[in-house]
Amino acid sequence: MEKTKRKEKEYQLRRADILDEAEKIFAAKGFHSTTMAEIARTSGFAIGSLYQFFNGKEHLYGTMVSEKLDRMYAEIREAVAGRKTVMEKLEALVSSHFNYVENNLDYWKILIRAESITLSDEDASLKEKIISCYLSHIHFVEKIIKEGIRTNFFKTIDPFSMACALHGIMSSFKFIYIMKPRPGSLKGRVPGVLDIFLKGVKKNAV
Amino acid sequence: MEKTKRKEKEYQLRRADILDEAEKIFAAKGFHSTTMAEIARTSGFAIGSLYQFFNGKEHLYGTMVSEKLDRMYAEIREAVAGRKTVMEKLEALVSSHFNYVENNLDYWKILIRAESITLSDEDASLKEKIISCYLSHIHFVEKIIKEGIRTNFFKTIDPFSMACALHGIMSSFKFIYIMKPRPGSLKGRVPGVLDIFLKGVKKNAV
Amino acid sequence: MEKTKRKEKEYQLRRADILDEAEKIFAAKGFHSTTMAEIARTSGFAIGSLYQFFNGKEHLYGTMVSEKLDRMYAEIREAVAGRKTVMEKLEALVSSHFNYVENNLDYWKILIRAESITLSDEDASLKEKIISCYLSHIHFVEKIIKEGIRTNFFKTIDPFSMACALHGIMSSFKFIYIMKPRPGSLKGRVPGVLDIFLKGVKKNAV
Amino acid sequence: MEKTKRKEKEYQLRRADILDEAEKIFAAKGFHSTTMAEIARTSGFAIGSLYQFFNGKEHLYGTMVSEKLDRMYAEIREAVAGRKTVMEKLEALVSSHFNYVENNLDYWKILIRAESITLSDEDASLKEKIISCYLSHIHFVEKIIKEGIRTNFFKTIDPFSMACALHGIMSSFKFIYIMKPRPGSLKGRVPGVLDIFLKGVKKNAV
DNA sequence: GATGAATGAGGCTTCATTCAT
DNA sequence: TATGAATGAAGCCTCATTCAT
Numbered sequence: 001m002e003k004t005k006r007k008e009k010e011y012q013l014r015r016a017d018i019l020d021e022a023e024k025i026f027a028a029k030g031f032h033s034t035t036m037a038e039i040a041r042t043s044g045f046a047i048g049s050l051y052q053f054f055n056g057k058e059h060l061y062g063t064m065v066s067e068k069l070d071r072m073y074a075e076i077r078e079a080v081a082g083r084k085t086v087m088e089k090l091e092a093l094v095s096s097h098f099n100y101v102e103n104n105l106d107y108w109k110i111l112i113r114a115e116s117i118t119l120s121d122e123d124a125s126l127k128e129k130i131i132s133c134y135l136s137h138i139h140f141v142e143k144i145i146k147e148g149i150r151t152n153f154f155k156t157i158d159p160f161s162m163a164c165a166l167h168g169i170m171s172s173f174k175f176i177y178i179m180k181p182r183p184g185s186l187k188g189r190v191p192g193v194l195d196i197f198l199k200g201v202k203k204n205a206v
Numbered sequence: 207m208e209k210t211k212r213k214e215k216e217y218q219l220r221r222a223d224i225l226d227e228a229e230k231i232f233a234a235k236g237f238h239s240t241t242m243a244e245i246a247r248t249s250g251f252a253i254g255s256l257y258q259f260f261n262g263k264e265h266l267y268g269t270m271v272s273e274k275l276d277r278m279y280a281e282i283r284e285a286v287a288g289r290k291t292v293m294e295k296l297e298a299l300v301s302s303h304f305n306y307v308e309n310n311l312d313y314w315k316i317l318i319r320a321e322s323i324t325l326s327d328e329d330a331s332l333k334e335k336i337i338s339c340y341l342s343h344i345h346f347v348e349k350i351i352k353e354g355i356r357t358n359f360f361k362t363i364d365p366f367s368m369a370c371a372l373h374g375i376m377s378s379f380k381f382i383y384i385m386k387p388r389p390g391s392l393k394g395r396v397p398g399v400l401d402i403f404l405k406g407v408k409k410n411a412v
Numbered sequence: 413m414e415k416t417k418r419k420e421k422e423y424q425l426r427r428a429d430i431l432d433e434a435e436k437i438f439a440a441k442g443f444h445s446t447t448m449a450e451i452a453r454t455s456g457f458a459i460g461s462l463y464q465f466f467n468g469k470e471h472l473y474g475t476m477v478s479e480k481l482d483r484m485y486a487e488i489r490e491a492v493a494g495r496k497t498v499m500e501k502l503e504a505l506v507s508s509h510f511n512y513v514e515n516n517l518d519y520w521k522i523l524i525r526a527e528s529i530t531l532s533d534e535d536a537s538l539k540e541k542i543i544s545c546y547l548s549h550i551h552f553v554e555k556i557i558k559e560g561i562r563t564n565f566f567k568t569i570d571p572f573s574m575a576c577a578l579h580g581i582m583s584s585f586k587f588i589y590i591m592k593p594r595p596g597s598l599k600g601r602v603p604g605v606l607d608i609f610l611k612g613v614k615k616n617a618v
Numbered sequence: 619m620e621k622t623k624r625k626e627k628e629y630q631l632r633r634a635d636i637l638d639e640a641e642k643i644f645a646a647k648g649f650h651s652t653t654m655a656e657i658a659r660t661s662g663f664a665i666g667s668l669y670q671f672f673n674g675k676e677h678l679y680g681t682m683v684s685e686k687l688d689r690m691y692a693e694i695r696e697a698v699a700g701r702k703t704v705m706e707k708l709e710a711l712v713s714s715h716f717n718y719v720e721n722n723l724d725y726w727k728i729l730i731r732a733e734s735i736t737l738s739d740e741d742a743s744l745k746e747k748i749i750s751c752y753l754s755h756i757h758f759v760e761k762i763i764k765e766g767i768r769t770n771f772f773k774t775i776d777p778f779s780m781a782c783a784l785h786g787i788m789s790s791f792k793f794i795y796i797m798k799p800r801p802g803s804l805k806g807r808v809p810g811v812l813d814i815f816l817k818g819v820k821k822n823a824v
Numbered sequence: 825g826a827t828g829a830a831t832g833a834g835g836c837t838t839c840a841t842t843c844a845t
Numbered sequence: 846t847a848t849g850a851a852t853g854a855a856g857c858c859t860c861a862t863t864c865a866t
Contacts, residue, residue: 030321032237035835035836036836036837037834040853045851046852046853047836047837047853048838048853049851049853051836051837051838052850052851057836112320113319113321113323113324114318114320115236117236117318117319118235118236118319131386134385135386152409154407154408154409155407155408157401157402157407161398161402164378164382165375165399165402165403165407167378168375168376168377168381169370169371169374169375171374171377171378172373172374173374175374176370179337179340180337189367192364192367193371196363196368196403196406197371197402197406198406198408199406200402200405201351201363201368201371201406202359202361202405203358203360241861242862243828243860246828251826252827252828253827253829253861254828254863254864255827255828257862257863258826262861262862263860263862441736442733442735442736447855447857448858449856449857457830457831458831458832459832459858460831460832460858460859460860461829461830461831463857463858463859468858469857524732524735525731525736527648527731527733529648529730529731530648530731543798557819564821565820565821567820567821569810569813569814569819573807574819577790577814577815579790580788580789580790581782581783581786582786583786583790584782584783584786584787584789585779585782585786587786592753601779604775604776605783607775608775608780608783608815608818609814609819610818610819610820611817611818612814612819613772613773613775613780613815613816614772614773614817615770615772653838653839653840654839654840655839658849663848664847664848664849665840665841665848665849665850666843666847666849667846667847667849669840669841669842670846674840675839675840675841
């Protein structure tokens, strides 16, 4: 019994190792220019061994993107979960998101590239998964916003649009950060993001 | 003389045809899954002929992305150029941008995929070009914003951040539009985008 | 016009060359142990060129087996066609069959191996084709035999069984010939084959 | 002592199990498309365990084909051994052969495929073994025929040819039976086979 | 200039066999 | 002795690019 558990644990460790190494290479070269041989070499396995963990290159790629996507959104939701007021929730949302990006730069390079969109991951295409995750996250933000509307914290604007807007502002800063890493951290921009989102940029706005 | 001009004109027409057809295929399949053979077939040329217009696949792709990028930004700038007030300029900026996206869906699918980032376009990598265009466009927006600050239309916030924020809000709507084309047009969202950007979402914001 | 014809002709020549060389190798090593690389090398083409003539290894193999099967049966039928009496027809049948085997030893090594049976030739499996050809040939023999029954040349035995028997006797000699080529030619055995088939081996038989 | 015997017995049982399962799979898929992994799974052993019984895939295949070949021929000879007259021996020969085929369809599918011919079984190639068994069986039949000639039961024809002919007739019916199993059993065809073989098909033959 | 057949490097994947546990 | 994860050689096939016509 113990033995089986131990084996399973080791299996998961190896699998995670592969995914980690693959992530780096995919981030640097993109899906097509990354070879199974390189992933194998980098992760210290034989080529054939990769196929004990994944059905193929697409599966390896899809698994990595997909699992990490889940973890990321879970992390963000968890960060938000502990907060009480809408304002606190917004701060947690943006802050944990930026935090994740800073700690997972390679992964974000992959997401930005959005190659996933073309792949034909066996059954449910990876594209669907990503978009659905994306939308479900937007809806999560939407809920917070609806709460804010109810509590008179927000104006009565279409919540979906507001969620999109917030997400977009964040994305823009993420993009700049990823493409041209600046001295300033991403996290330092949280107040600025929220400020614009909440109050807008126009002087004397109503 | 006349003959040479005529030839040159025909050459440019053919070249544009190839780029147009290539755009569609790249948009549908991505860079790597698109073959020179398919581009040739679709555009009605022989494979070998493509190489009289472009040095290779990357060059063809890069040229298409790059030239169209220039044209797009030019179009936006031109739309803005005719406007007087900052507010009008903002409207023109967002409006012409959304307009371009609606009329060039395929191209935007390509840009979103951002495969360009990986390519090693002989000398100046396409990645550099795109990012530089992107930044230069941000700076263009920045300038409008600076003008708005000077004229007391905008608050005194870091103009670069403001430009990013505006761009981000737009991107978010673009993304939704491209991924899940909704009945509502993109252009219809211009006021909403500007409203959030200008006044924020918080009630009673200062 | 002439040019197109010429091209087509050359194409067919090249194609036939490949099939010929492939036949030799398949005969010597079997389907699975034969590599596309070897076929390419032997036939003087690049690997990639093989794929301009055939969709893949199975297709190449299937085409070769199938086309040659047709030609063989056609040759035999033609040989029979010119004959008048049943006896002459039988002689022509056996004789031309043995003749073909002697002149196409490699091909018969392939047919005997019957690997074709496992392959999953895209649509109509090669197996079906071969069996159907086989049966249709048996039926062809059957017709001759029926004629012999009508003309009182043959006893009134089930014609299909008779056809099978004749085919079997021939196969047996073919097999011995192919496996352990003996000094005596196959053709020399035609009278012996017919003698046993017609009169049996029992003394004083009715 | 007892223990050793017991072990040996179990070893032989396991070995036979493997061979039985392997036979089914080889029959269905052919040598190359059958994997050691599948044989292991089906027979309930670990992959590595197979290598305690056989040196490798070819050896496993060769052993199965070879041992079964021996058993088959032994069975036929035994059936013949008890008979007195040549006619009875012939009947037993054909009958037991057909019987074996009916009861070992899978094995015959393998023999018909004749992949064995290509394999390079380390020392004595399997091909040699099969051909030698085949010939030795032909010679066995030959002996019966010689006896028939001596006893004036058969005409004075080359006994080898006669043996081949009989074998061929049988093979033909076997082939039809295996490829397109018909309602009628193989055994029911014994009289027909012998009739043609003994008396031929020609009316008023001498 | 235009063509498209020919090229062959290189990728993904399979699977017989080994060996540490 | 039994296991089955690890190995890596080798095969099929694709496709950007060239060049003879």
